[in-house]
Amino acid sequence: MSANTALASPILLSCQKLSKSYPLPKGQSYEVLHELQLDIMKGEFMSIIGHSGCGKSTLLSMIAGLNPISGGQILLGGKAIKGPGPDRGVIFQSPSLLPWMSALDNVLLGVNQVFPHETKDTRRDIASYYLQKVGLGDALDKRAKDLSQGMQQRVGIARAFAIKPQILLLDEPFGMLDSLTRAELQEVLLEVWNREKITAIMITHDVDEAIFLSDRVVMMTSGPRAQIGDVLNIHLERPRERKAVMEHPDYYEYRSHLIDFLEHV
Amino acid sequence: MKARTIQLLQFTGMFWAIPFVRLFSGEEILVQLRQIWTSIGLPVMAIAGFLLTWHLVAQRVNTSLGRLPGPMEVTQQAQVLWQEHLTERAKANDFYARQDARIAKIKAANPNAKPRRVAFTGKPTYLDQILTSLKTVFVGFIFASILALPIGIICGANKNIMTALNPIIQVLKPVSPLAWLPIVTMVVSAVYTTNNGLVPKSFIISAVTVAMCSLWATLINTAVGVASVNKDYLNVAQVLQLSARQRTFKVILPATLPMIFTGLRITLGVGWMVLIAAEMMAQNPGLGKFIWDEFQNGSSTSIARIMVAVLTIGMIGYALDRLMAALQQKVSFA
The missing domain is CATH 1.10.3720.10 (MetI-like)
Incomplete structure (x- = not known):
């Protein structure tokens, strides 16, 4: 699916005049986000890029429902978000697995919750299917604490996809990994995503990651009172391959556009 | 086998025994001996020192019940307590044997009799x-x-x-x-x-x-x-x-x-x-x-x-x- 057809799809998630402020001890408040407007189309992979502390993680945690909204609203499929829920699959920066459970049980925890009426075997099949897709078919019964960081994040990806959410929220999912593992996992993510085409929002500050994965990159201004500074559509064919993407004639234009923005906000 | 034993020792916290396992399986003997010295030799020396001090100090303290007992007397009393336990158990066994015999005799004389069983009432060991x-x-x-x-x-x-x-x-x-x-x-x-x-x-x-x-x-x-x-x-x-x-x-x-x-x-x-x-x-x-x-x-x-x-x-x-x-x-x- 190219970016153009994605843009033609209906809006899945919409942030309307979304604001977030934290009270300061002296009575004033610190406004992180100010009346932010953002629409995400169904089936689209969107990245949000910006400097550290610009409020992009705050934005994502508000969409996830883990952080209360100070002003405006977030609509998912036309309905305002009130608190967290399994219709939004979150991949956290730290893998956030329950370390005492096996990889399979970690994924099952979500699957059991979302498909309570399926048989035990079906649920197990769903969980192990996604673990296989992220390359952990041999590690189903390994305890999460015995897995490497990269493998833990693979489980995190499987867990998020396995609950068949309407939208995936990725909060710098590869931020804690070394660059080799990071590249590997980007490909794992892309492969599963190509199959499932679940609408996704990813927070990142890695320009190459944003271009490689997204249909659209949203650039946020630095806080306080952060807003959308610029939007870049990435018209690269899917399925994508890293080498082809890097050698694409438009690649450096995309890249310099993003870097330009980040250097001048 | 070796790995399992070591795992078991680690699990029970008996780390000091691990070098022995390695030693007997022929791993670098000098390294293991040094390990054994630090993990067992030193504590054993300390215990020996403690016993010696106890022994020497105890001799100089006179209580109303006589000289303060040293390690020897204590070891001896531990054995006495163990003997008392054995004697008491033997007594109990004798008691129950005699009771069983008596009951068997009563039952032989009168199959309908319901003789009472009593528990042995010796002092606890x-x-x-x-x-x-x-x-x-x-x-x-x-x-x-x-x-x-x-x-x-x-x-x-x-x-x-x-x-x-x-x-x-x-x-x-x-x-x-x-x-x-x-x-x-x-x-x-x-x-x-x-x-x-x-x-x-x-x-x-x-x-x-x-x-x-x-x-x-x-x-x-x-x-x-x-x-x-x-x-x-x-x-x-x-x-x-x-x-x-x-x-x-x-x-x-x-x-x-x-x-x-x-x-x-x-x-x-x-x-x-x-x-x-x-x-x-x-x-x-x-x-x-x-x-x-x-x-x-x-x-x-x-x-x-x-x-x-x-x-x-x-x-x-x-x-x-x-x-x-x-x-x-x-x-x-x-």
């Missing part, structure tokens, strides 16, 4: 007393856990309840078992009025006193553990919208288990320490009563026998602690 103490501390430990775990979980989950209960907990925590005992005695006597109950009153009094003094460590550790569960785990529970029950049993409790076990380990340690005092005063026939009786008895061997008890208490306490440490390691996921 030292081993019986150790067993009684272990049972008491175990029951007290269970009482303490039953009280402390739920309250700890509730306190950890709800800040307001924690704030409300904190002063009470802090005030009751440092109270000595000797202060609790009279109160516990009166209350138990008032509530537990049957004279032929399943367990003697003194047993319950001791166990409850143990619980009263030892439950705090578990309560506080559980509360702190529950209150400080990793935010990431709670986020996962929130995103998946786990029910309160699932959140408690699938996320919060497993995450808190290591802290809970730290608390339980301290509780058992404190309980074992408190038990001796409680048994002395409540006259529960365990190690505490043994020490008290020997003290009242005041024979020339009494102090040596008390010292046997002191060492026994220490060794059992150490063993209980190792056991809890092993369990703690088993549940820790870090």
Whole structure:
């Protein structure tokens, strides 16, 4: 699916005049986000890029429902978000697995919750299917604490996809990994995503990651009172391959556009 | 085989034995010998030094019951206690054998007769007393856990309840078992009025006193553990919208288990320490009563026998602690 057809799809998630402020001890408040407007189309992979502390993680945690909204609203499929829920699959920066459970049980925890009426075997099949897709078919019964960081994040990806959410929220999912593992996992993510085409929002500050994965990159201004500074559509064919993407004639234009923005906000 | 043995030794905390396993399997002999020297040689030297000092100092102290016993006398009394145990058991066996014979004879004469069986009523031996103490501390430990775990979980989950209960907990925590005992005695006597109950009153009094003094460590550790569960785990529970029950049993409790076990380990340690005092005063026939009786008895061997008890208490306490440490390691996921 190219970016153009994605843009033609209906809006899945919409942030309307979304604001977030934290009270300061002296009575004033610190406004992180100010009346932010953002629409995400169904089936689209969107990245949000910006400097550290610009409020992009705050934005994502508000969409996830883990952080209360100070002003405006977030609509998912036309309905305002009130608190967290399994219709939004979150991949956290730290893998956030329950370390005492096996990889399979970690994924099952979500699957059991979302498909309570399926048989035990079906649920197990769903969980192990996604673990296989992220390359952990041999590690189903390994305890999460015995897995490497990269493998833990693979489980995190499987867990998020396995609950068949309407939208995936990725909060710098590869931020804690070394660059080799990071590249590997980007490909794992892309492969599963190509199959499932679940609408996704990813927070990142890695320009190459944003271009490689997204249909659209949203650039946020630095806080306080952060807003959308610029939007870049990435018209690269899917399925994508890293080498082809890097050698694409438009690649450096995309890249310099993003870097330009980040250097001048 | 070797790997399994080493694993087992690590699990039980017997790290000192690992070099022996390696030595016998032919791993670098010099390295292993040096390991053995540092892990066993040094403690053995220290123990030898301790025994020697004890021996020399004890000779110079004259009590009203004679010279303070040294390591020799204590070892001797330990053997005496073991002999007494064997003799007492032999007596009991004789008694039951005679009783069986008599009953068989009565039945042979009159098949309809229902001869009464009586239990042997010898005095409890030292081993019986150790067993009684272990049972008491175990029951007290269970009482303490039953009280402390739920309250700890509730306190950890709800800040307001924690704030409300904190002063009470802090005030009751440092109270000595000797202060609790009279109160516990009166209350138990008032509530537990049957004279032929399943367990003697003194047993319950001791166990409850143990619980009263030892439950705090578990309560506080559980509360702190529950209150400080990793935010990431709670986020996962929130995103998946786990029910309160699932959140408690699938996320919060497993995450808190290591802290809970730290608390339980301290509780058992404190309980074992408190038990001796409680048994002395409540006259529960365990190690505490043994020490008290020997003290009242005041024979020339009494102090040596008390010292046997002191060492026994220490060794059992150490063993209980190792056991809890092993369990703690088993549940820790870090």
